[in-house]
Amino acid sequence: MRTRASILHLDLDAFFASVEQRDKPSLRGKPVIVGGVGQRGVVSTASYEARVFGVHSAMPMWEARRRCPHAAFLSGRFRAYRQASEQVMGLLRALSPRVEPLSLDEAFVDLEAAESVVELGAAGVQRVAAELKAAVTETTGGLHSSVGLGSSKFIAKLATELGKPDGLHLVEPGTEVSVIAPLPVSVLPGVGPVTAEKLIRVGLRTVGDLQAAPLADLVREVGKAHGRGLHELAHARDDRPVVPEREAKSISVEDTFETDLTDRDQLGSIIDRDARLVARRVREAALFARTVQLKIKMADFTSITRARTLDGATDRAETIAAVARELLAALDIADGVRLLGVGVSGLTDIAQEHLFDLTAGSDSHDDHLALEVPTSGSDEQKHPERVSEERRPAAWTPGADVTHNAYGPGWVWGSGLGRVTVRFETAETGVGPVRTFALDDPDLALMP
Structure with a gap:
């Protein structure tokens, strides 16, 4: 220490x-x-x-x-x-x-x-x-x-x-042990709502309570490995090193839909678009991917993941999309899809041969009830092991950057009924005016 x-x-x-x-x-x-x-x-x-x-x-x-x-x-x-x-x-x-x-x-x-x-x-x-x-x-x-x-x-x-x-x-x-003693057990890494509930149920509400509890009690409540880990952290013992670089294990894009989708052509188009985003991120990282993953969440929140390992490694959107489409084709989506995700893993910095041989390598899946609400990238919910990309708005979504030939740069205030309202301001200009245009106004364009 x-x-x-x-x-x-x-x-x-x-x-x-x-x-x-x-x-x-x-x-x-x-x-x-x-x-x-x-x-x-x-x-x-x-x-x-x-x-x-x-x-x-x-x-x-x-x-x-x-x-x-x-x-x-x-x-x-x-x-x-x-x-x-x-x-x-x-x-x-x-x-x-x-x-x-x-x-x-x-x-x-x-x-x-x-x-x-x-x-x-x-x-x-x-x-x-x-x-x-x-x-x-x-x-x-x-x-x-x-x-x-x-x-x-x-x-x-x-x-x-x-x-x-x-x-x-x-x-x-x-002073570490005394500083953390009065704090709730939820401040400890690895103590989420479920673990916190277990600890509170047996009277362990604060870190100080954990400090005073016998190790055997913690092991009995949360298991051997987790109990020992909490016992160490409760006494401020943490020797984890600062690791200079975190290797991305996967790159993915997810879409949550306002209404459940059953049209395979529509889902295929979404796969194509997301594959382009994933491929761009792979290329930006100067990497190649060996495994393509498809994730869907059904209307009843059942989550299904399918993956296929290529005979090679790729950074091509066409290859990623083709594999993801094949994985979707094997699934029953009659009840409707509320979330779809395309991702890649098995990242390497070496390009390999046979990039277009899409024969099945390994297929993995996990079918389970997922009761949480799907989330996209968040600066407060950290997933360092996964690089995730939210799509740039493809429509006039609130906050998107735009430019107008006469008025200059601005951002979308709102849109609907064939019109889009824009506030023309930037960080340097101060509060700017608001104007409304037709969606097809040739002078107005989304910024890349």
């Missing part, structure tokens, strides 16, 4: 919503909710102004609209989010060569790898962290971050949570 607070954790505050407020002056200081804007959409991120009304990530969008009807509901612009993320990650890598990104908006930094920093002592490290926060805001054009400092990854991340929003918090080495 480390004796110095040499691990830094940074989290961009309400990231997606903050980027939207940065780029849309009329939304600054107002509730903004980013996510799927359809009937079955879910919240990816809510601004702090929206959180006052009880809106949070993973909440069904209809519930968010009920709680905060006056908010701006936007579909998201992942290119803008990725650009801001790259700026921040560049600042972190300039601070230390050992940076572990967890998602677009969150990362660990090992300051032990930056001896000039860690040798400054606690006060010096805090000063460096404060300078980092200021640099993030300046470089990204106004985004704020929360930073935690601790002797382990668990403690550093916890320190970030204790300092949110826009905070800087250090947990002094030697």
Whole structure:
């Protein structure tokens, strides 16, 4: 275990919503909710102004609209989010060569790898962290971050949570056990709602309760491996290293539909479009994929996954789409599909022969009832092992960037009945005017 607070954790505050407020002056200081804007959409991120009304990530969008009807509901612009993320990650890598990104908006930094920093002592490290926060805001054009400092990854991340929003918090080495003792058991990594319920049922409500509980009791309630892990974390023992790079294990795109789909031609067209997005991400990562995956969720929430391993590796959209279509053809979709996903795995940096031999290698599946609401990419629900891409809007969805030959750049305020309403403003212009156009106006176009 480390004796110095040499691990830094940074989290961009309400990231997606903050980027939207940065780029849309009329939304600054107002509730903004980013996510799927359809009937079955879910919240990816809510601004702090929206959180006052009880809106949070993973909440069904209809519930968010009920709680905060006056908010701006936007579909998201992942290119803008990725650009801001790259700026921040560049600042972190300039601070230390050992940076572990967890998602677009969150990362660990090992300051032990930056001896000039860690040798400054606690006060010096805090000063460096404060300078980092200021640099993030300046470089990204106004985004704020929360930073935690601790002797382990668990403690550093916890320190970030204790300092949110826009905070800087250090947990002094030697005080970790006492700091976490009064906190609820849910602060421990690996304690989700089910585990928390089990622990609370036997009177283990706080981390302090876990510290006082015999290991045998924890093992009996949650199993041997999980019980031992919780016992270690409850005593602030966490020696996980900061891993500089996380290898993507898969790349995927998912669509949740407002109405259940049964038309195979329509689903095939969606597969083709999603395959192009997946292939683009594969090429951007300079990789090739050996396995193509198809995921569908039926109207009754039954989730079905099929996968086929190629005799080779590919980065071609045509190959990915062809395999995914074949996998769909073997499934009974008469009851309707509410979610469809196309993905690839078995990623390699070596191109292989026989890219078009689509003979079956291995087919895997898991059929089970999935009662959760499907979610798309979220800056608050982290899946570091999977790179997931949300589609750029193919229609005039709220928040999408547009340009007009006469009025310049703006964003979609809303659309319907053959018209689209646009607010013409950018991060630099201040609040701009709102104008309405016909959907087929030749002077108006979606930005790529």
